[in-house]
Amino acid sequence: MSKSHLFLSQKMKSLLEKRKSREALEALILISVVTCLNMVFGYFAAAFAFYLSFFKWDYIGPMEFVGLKNFMVIFKDLWRGISGAYFFQAPFYTGLKNILLYTAIVVPTQTILAMILAAFANQKIKGVQFYKVSYFLPAVTSPVIIALIFIWLFMKQGYINYMLQFVAPGFAPDWINDKSYLLYAIALVAIWGTSGHFMVSFLAAMQSIPRDIYEAAMLEGAGPIRRFIYITVPMLKPMIVYVVVLGLIGALQMFDLAWVMAGSNGGPGGAGYTMALDIYNEAFINLRPGVAAAKSIFLFALIFSVTYVFQKKYKVMVR
Amino acid sequence: MKYSKALEKTTSLVIALILIIAIIAVAWFAMRPAAPPPTTTVVEKVYIRFAGWSAGETEMKNYEKIIKMFEEKYPDIAVKYEVITQMFHENILASFGAGVAPDVFYLDSAWAPIFTEKGALYPVSDIVSQDFINQFYDFLLEPFRGPDGKIYGLPKDWSMLMLFYNKKLFEQAGLTKPPDTWEELEEYAKIIADKTGKPGLAIYLGGFNRYMPVALSYGAPKPWFDDPGDASWFDDPAVEKTMEWYINLYLKGKIEREKQGLTPYVVSPQDVGAGWLGDAFGKQEVAMVISGNWMIPFLADQFPDFKFGEDWDIAPVPRGPEKRVTMAYTVALAINAKTENPDAAAKFVEFILGPEGQKELVVKMGHTLPSIKGLENDPNMWPQHKKSLSFKYDIVQIFLWGPKSGELEGKISDIMASAMREEISIDEALNAMKQTVEEMFRGG
Numbered sequence: 001m002s003k004s005h006l007f008l009s010q011k012m013k014s015l016l017e018k019r020k021s022r023e024a025l026e027a028l029i030l031i032s033v034v035t036c037l038n039m040v041f042g043y044f045a046a047a048f049a050f051y052l053s054f055f056k057w058d059y060i061g062p063m064e065f066v067g068l069k070n071f072m073v074i075f076k077d078l079w080r081g082i083s084g085a086y087f088f089q090a091p092f093y094t095g096l097k098n099i100l101l102y103t104a105i106v107v108p109t110q111t112i113l114a115m116i117l118a119a120f121a122n123q124k125i126k127g128v129q130f131y132k133v134s135y136f137l138p139a140v141t142s143p144v145i146i147a148l149i150f151i152w153l154f155m156k157q158g159y160i161n162y163m164l165q166f167v168a169p170g171f172a173p174d175w176i177n178d179k180s181y182l183l184y185a186i187a188l189v190a191i192w193g194t195s196g197h198f199m200v201s202f203l204a205a206m207q208s209i210p211r212d213i214y215e216a217a218m219l220e221g222a223g224p225i226r227r228f229i230y231i232t233v234p235m236l237k238p239m240i241v242y243v244v245v246l247g248l249i250g251a252l253q254m255f256d257l258a259w260v261m262a263g264s265n266g267g268p269g270g271a272g273y274t275m276a277l278d279i280y281n282e283a284f285i286n287l288r289p290g291v292a293a294a295k296s297i298f299l300f301a302l303i304f305s306v307t308y309v310f311q312k313k314y315k316v317m318v319r
Numbered sequence: 320m321k322y323s324k325a326l327e328k329t330t331s332l333v334i335a336l337i338l339i340i341a342i343i344a345v346a347w348f349a350m351r352p353a354a355p356p357p358t359t360t361v362v363e364k365v366y367i368r369f370a371g372w373s374a375g376e377t378e379m380k381n382y383e384k385i386i387k388m389f390e391e392k393y394p395d396i397a398v399k400y401e402v403i404t405q406m407f408h409e410n411i412l413a414s415f416g417a418g419v420a421p422d423v424f425y426l427d428s429a430w431a432p433i434f435t436e437k438g439a440l441y442p443v444s445d446i447v448s449q450d451f452i453n454q455f456y457d458f459l460l461e462p463f464r465g466p467d468g469k470i471y472g473l474p475k476d477w478s479m480l481m482l483f484y485n486k487k488l489f490e491q492a493g494l495t496k497p498p499d500t501w502e503e504l505e506e507y508a509k510i511i512a513d514k515t516g517k518p519g520l521a522i523y524l525g526g527f528n529r530y531m532p533v534a535l536s537y538g539a540p541k542p543w544f545d546d547p548g549d550a551s552w553f554d555d556p557a558v559e560k561t562m563e564w565y566i567n568l569y570l571k572g573k574i575e576r577e578k579q580g581l582t583p584y585v586v587s588p589q590d591v592g593a594g595w596l597g598d599a600f601g602k603q604e605v606a607m608v609i610s611g612n613w614m615i616p617f618l619a620d621q622f623p624d625f626k627f628g629e630d631w632d633i634a635p636v637p638r639g640p641e642k643r644v645t646m647a648y649t650v651a652l653a654i655n656a657k658t659e660n661p662d663a664a665a666k667f668v669e670f671i672l673g674p675e676g677q678k679e680l681v682v683k684m685g686h687t688l689p690s691i692k693g694l695e696n697d698p699n700m701w702p703q704h705k706k707s708l709s710f711k712y713d714i715v716q717i718f719l720w721g722p723k724s725g726e727l728e729g730k731i732s733d734i735m736a737s738a739m740r741e742e743i744s745i746d747e748a749l750n751a752m753k754q755t756v757e758e759m760f761r762g763g
């Protein structure tokens with residue numbers, strides 16, 4: 001290698017480094033904007049909520065340190081609920097019980113449904129774009145609007161019951177006003193609203209599965225259902241973990257649908273009452289922001305541990 | 320090529336800088352305590368912030384109009400009108416927490432004790448003349464009177480409950496007059512259901528404040544809850560009897576009747592596909608509801624073909640064996656205790672609440688009733704409102720149950736609703752109500 005050559009390559013290297021450091025600077029500036037916002041509206045708010053959970057406050061007067069008293073309110077409520085008190089005497093327990101059932105219904109169903117929808121959308125059939133758009137449409141619609149529309153559909157004399165009479169004659173529940181059906185109605189709306197969104201994630205993952213695996217399977221005589229179960233699903237595992245984790249986080253802190261469909265008191269028998277609704281009521285109806293903060297921390301701990309355990313169990317890199 | 324790359328870099332740097340500057344600017348504007356007084360004017364201008372909710376665009380426009388008139392009269396005061404459309408009191412509380420509460424704001428009677436007790440309000444009676452205060456109906460001032468006897472808010476308007484009845488359905492059922500007693504109310508509802516096939520009466524599932532006139536008209540003591548011992552209110556024989564009757568209205572009128580295959584004579588608005596009582600009545604799905612003056616403009620606006628006088632009319636709330644009682648709901652204008660300009664705020668409150676202001680904002684609007692005396696016969700007063708003012712009551716009970724009115728109303732109503740849905744028995748409901756009051760005030 002000649003001297004001039006060496007000089008040139010060194011110069012190139014320094015230029016490259018310079019460029020890299022400049023790029024890093026740009027990146028830092030751009031990231032800092034979002035980080036600042038996140039600090040103020042995310043971390044500061046979270047830290048303040050944690051701090052608040054040890055205080056009694058009424059928004060107007062000074063804060064009074066009460067130690068773990070706010071957390072005692074939660075445990076008393078839970079204890080009471082376990083001992084069989086009415087829903088209105090143990091609201092937090094009611095919210096917890098409902099949200100766990102809701103999550104158990106919504107998360108698996110929306111994940112499986114999203115996967116099936118994605119499998120359909122991944123086919124080379126005519127008008128596939130139309131299906132993709134129509135599946136995704138609920139994801140870009142406000143949940144409040146969706147809930148309002150579904151209240152109409154779910155009415156006793158509504159469209160859903162009208163359709164049901166052809167499938168299951170005589171089965172026409174009062175979805176919104178019957179405590180045995182309210183939570184299922186809310187879950188149904190949630191599934192309808194989120195499956196399309198997660199379908200897109202699955203579709204992206206499916207498109208990255210190498211074609212030759214399918215071809216090999218086809219040569220071995222595997223049909224479409226077998227190919228889906230034995231190739232698509234295992235190859236989608238990282239995406240399934242991602243979708244389930246996001247689904248769990250979303251479902252456990254559900255507020256909007258319950259607020260619109262059940263009302264702030266959770267509707268008949270408190271069947272639509274959720275933990276997030278209870279936190280809101282505690283903060284702004286009962287005017288105990290300290291207790292509301294303690295309840296939020298409980299909810300955070302629940303979401304954190306559930307998602308942590310899930311991720312730990314299915315140790316995979318999430319893309 | 321090089322040039323375009325350099326340009327690209329510069330552009331991204333510039334964008335990043337603009338973003339940072341924009342955020343700093345927004346943060347600076349947001350965190351500024353209030354608009355600073357301009358330094359160029361000779362007369363130093365005082366700014367006050369006024370917050371209210373809005374009952375629609377017309378109300379907002381009327382307020383803007385009256386604020387303009389105020390600013391013309393007092394050129395040294397400028398008013399910034401802030402409309403908080405949702406969760407008003409929650410927003411105001413949060414703004415107190417953040418130290419940026421408005422100078423003048425709406426205050427619902429049920430929320431008044433919370434603000435008064437915490438010293439958040441400026442005593443209006445210290446700054447406004449007694450003559451001005453004397454113009455108001457006395458019972459409307461009560462919720463805003465502090466423990467020290469001072470007045471912390473002046474009512475801007477009010478509404479009361481009355482019986483709305485559908486004249487055509489009454490005619491079809493062969494009824495010639497509205498019910499006068501609670502027994503008649505139930506009896507008429509049944510007759511209407513049997514004769515017309517439409518439910519006679521709609522009530523809310525729950526609704527402690529709607530039940531209250533029944534209890535008081537049977538001689539129950541005035542409700543006030545601020546101590547665990549106050550739970551004994553639910554032990555009063557009149558309360559026990561009327562609570563049972565009220566819950567049974569729905570149990571017998573709806574649930575039992577449907578079991579028998581008959582038209583229910585009592586329903587909730589949701590049972591007839593309506594959002595609230597006004598909606599159920601306007602759609603002519605039910606013959607009677609007990610609701611407030613706020614229903615009058617709603618009916619006029621949403622159901623223009625359903626005419627007052629011809630198709631529907633109003634009557635006093637039915638009476639009990641002891642008394643005739645109605646509920647009153649009022650909202651005041653309150654002044655922030657920490658306002659820097661109490662005098663300017665008081666002038667504004669006087670202007671809005673004085674006869675001129677109320678003529679414009681209350682009487683002409685036709686949403687509610689004026690809170691000062693002497694406007695009953697104003698030519699602009701809607702005939703429906705005028706008629707409601709002519710009803711005679713032994714007690715006009717303000718919606719206020721003590722320092723935790725909102726929480727109490729919600730919890731007792733939930734228990735009532737639960738009993739109306741047959742989830743718990745009436746005895747269990749009464750016990751749960753007592754327990755709720757005891758617990759609410761035991762912990763402090």
